[in-house]
Amino acid sequence: MRSEHSSFSKCKYPEIFKILYHTNYFGEKDGPCSCILKKCVYSREWDYEYNEYYSRTLRGIYTALGMLEGIVENPEEKNLPDEIIQKIVLMEDSGKKTIKEITDHFPLKEISNYISRISLYTKEGREPIYLGFIDLSPFGVSEVYIRPPSWMTSPHYYLPCERTFFPDTSLRLKENSAETVSCVPFIKVQAEVAVCAQYAVRMALMILSQRPPTVPEIVFEASKTALKGGIDRQQEDGWYDDEIKQAIEDKGYGVHELGHCECIRCKECGAEFSLNPRLKSPDLENIYEYVESGIPVILGINDTSDLPWWPDETQGDAHAIVAIGHTISDDNGIDGLIVHD
Numbered sequence: 658m659r660s661e662h663s664s665f666s667k668c669k670y671p672e673i674f675k676i677l678y679h680t681n682y683f684g685e686k687d688g689p690c691s692c693i694l695k696k697c698v699y700s701r702e703w704d705y706e707y708n709e710y711y712s713r714t715l716r717g718i719y720t721a722l723g724m725l726e727g728i729v730e731n732p733e734e735k736n737l738p739d740e741i742i743q744k745i746v747l748m749e750d751s752g753k754k755t756i757k758e759i760t761d762h763f764p765l766k767e768i769s770n771y772i773s774r775i776s777l778y779t780k781e782g783r784e785p786i787y788l789g790f791i792d793l794s795p796f797g798v799s800e801v802y803i804r805p806p807s808w809m810t811s812p813h814y815y816l817p818c819e820r821t822f823f824p825d826t827s828l829r830l831k832e833n834s835a836e837t838v839s840c841v842p843f844i845k846v847q848a849e850v851a852v853c854a855q856y857a858v859r860m861a862l863m864i865l866s867q868r869p870p871t872v873p874e875i876v877f878e879a880s881k882t883a884l885k886g887g888i889d890r891q892q893e894d895g896w897y898d899d900e901i902k903q904a905i906e907d908k909g910y911g912v913h914e915l916g917h918c919e920c921i922r923c924k925e926c927g928a929e930f931s932l933n934p935r936l937k938s939p940d941l942e943n944i945y946e947y948v949e950s951g952i953p954v955i956l957g958i959n960d961t962s963d964l965p966w967w968p969d970e971t972q973g974d975a976h977a978i979v980a981i982g983h984t985i986s987d988d989n990g991i992d993g994l995i996v997h998d
Contacts, residue, residue: 804838815995821838901977
């Protein structure tokens, strides 16, 4: 596939430009001096998602569409009730033609197992500076490996979970042509495959490993060891904290759990005693201790209404996000966390 460059003003993906521009990603009042490079690349994540879910789903859809087409063509041979056969026989030819057109042009009929990559550049001096890349599947943003925005720097912003990554999934990569990017990678939830808990595990592993397992791989392994209900477990139900813990430990990493622990109060002196003294309640200070050491922290949120950036119509559910950095106030106090949601 031939590479093509275009300015942001002529961007084929205006939704990405809109996000970057309105968050002042480039730190320029008049907009970015950047370009986009689009090319055909291979993605393990998308390939596994496609093969593990979409191909199976589409196979079922096309089986059903084929059956529908066969029923319309020969209703008498399908052992249908007489009243349904009569309705099909009386159907206008235009209606039958419409059904045939739908089955022939189903929008998800062909999905390639490669994706498009948008490489971002900005000019500082005479040479373009590489900022990273955004991978697009047929369903939108898939993975994001871009440098933090220009304004997210010390003394107020710190990203200890940042790593240097090598985009090794370009097809037919030329020798010495690859560019590295320092970032905290992000992956967007594909709700048809899994939900926030599984993707939070994947994002944590992306920080800890240069070649983490894909979400379908994580789900498959967890179904054998960690998940209640095993392989029959519906992924849209999410995961419990002990299942998240086990799934990460299965990949060879230690996990320390911070959770709300119940206490009992002494009637005589009023002192409180924890029922599980080993379990600490999470707070900004102990979450910061891990993040500052470059260790991602998966945060379980009871209600998305506690997240101010969530729109009102989608609030109310439990959620999982990943803490990747922290902020410091003018008086050198830890006053917030930087998260991937």
